[in-house]
Amino acid sequence: MIRLIFILALITTQVSAQNLDGLIKFIKDNPKKASIVLIENSKEVLNFNGKQQMPLASAAKTIIAIEFSNQVAAKKLNANQNIAISELSKYYVPFTDGGAHSAWLKSLKKTGADSVSLLQIAQGMIRFSSNANTEYIEDLLGLENISRNIRTLKLRQHSPYYFFTAGAIMTCLKPDNLDESVWAKQLEAMPMNEYVKQCETNHIKLKTDSTFIKTFSARNLSFAIQKIWSDRLVASNTADYAGIMQKINSRNYFKPEIQNILDQIMEWPMVYPGNQAAFKHLGQKGGSTAFILTDAFYATHKNGTSLACAFFFNNLTEKEELMIQSNFASFEAGIITDAAFRQKLITSIK
Structure with a gap:
């Protein structure tokens, strides 16, 4: 059933992209099972099957x-x-x-x-x-x-x-x-x-x-x-959910009184001192079943770089689910913290 996934608990170090080649290849080779949209500094830089509707689980x-x-x-x-x-x-x-x-x-x-x-x-x-x-x-x-x-x-x-x-x-x-x-x-x-x-x-x-x-x-x-x-879970696509994350992260889409409450709910990763040192804003919501892994997040770095991303997987076999689950947090952290990894991801999947 829907399971608990802890992501973004602490991101303080650069993540090596070398161990994530298998996951990147899986995404590229499985367009019916994988989708990802990445927005960097308000510009969509990656859209792989962004309009493909997929179950969201807890996202x-x-x-x-x-x-x-x-x-x-x-x-x-x-x-x-x-x-x-x-x-x-x-x-x-x-x-x-x-x-x-x-x-x-x-x-x-x-x-x-x-x-x-x-x-x-x-x-x-x-x-x-x-x-x-x-x-x-x-x-x-x-x-x-x-x-x-x-x-x-x-x-x-x-x-x-x-x-x-x-x-x-x-x-x-x-x-x-x-x-x-x-x-x-x-x-x-x-x-x-x-x-x-x-x-x-x-x-x-x-x-x-x-x-x-x-x-x-x-x-x-x-x-x-x-x-x-x-x-039969509620469904959407990564283009929509990356867009939602971008709206929250922009600080100008929602009225200030709405944004204030939303920040208190979505930006739970900011309770960690390591994240407070690296980011102005960091928020996330993902979900999973035995067949689904979904993630949507946003970040604004202290240097001003802003990111919004959603990546979804569906119809996974048990072996595929275990492989993705074991690399899930590193994949997310790589996108958020490592510009070289983001470029590799974009180049490999486009």
Whole structure:
């Protein structure tokens, strides 16, 4: 299921490009599985399959963060309002988030009996990628309001939003008397509008019936079932997400009051002193399933160089996923910190 990836925790040294040749070759040789767009100093310098629509996994949470910032700035929400963690727990399904929700609570030294602010919930959605936090915020903001940003931001291939945790639960709804292979075929054949309606029904049950979530376990889900769920996640392309990162990093697209909240959510890597020494701004959101790895980030160096980038992988085999995962952080760090590596990447893939 969607797993926790820590990227950009600390970038202080130049990254050698030598060990990343295999990943660069994979991107070039697999145009149906890979896409990357890079913007440097407001100029698009690399676009490889930038218009190819691909599932976003948790990278989709960036738009939710934008709508959260919109509503806080408009005083529809109070970012400092405290919410009981038990309200978030309604949407927590073990084994579906790679330990993200637990890691977030541990970072705050909170237990299920405590409360947290709305801002902390939004920060946990981005930095730790808590799906429970995401489900709660989606409900709070309203799916229509979140999806409206697709038009506002002029995203050309972005699919509408539906509930994150409720979507994961869809795979667990197999009737007891039905063979898994039959259930997989039924799920695959289900029209997307029906699938989304069922997710909404699941969300309402999660919200109102505390026993509903206890009937599910994702521990033993087959890869075939997970693949159907993964393929139906909210989708977009790297051109749109590099553009979103560029808008955030420009400091002049969003109103100052919106930008202020957005910075507090997206720029979690700036808590590290090494990043504070090297960058004026650094923000990121990625995501993954067993078949997907996505990343979107922006950076403004102390020397003024600005970068915005998105790279997505989809339909990966287990071997491919392990190879990319092992090089993921170095690839991202190379783009951000090493101008020679960026040029090599551009030259190799163009």
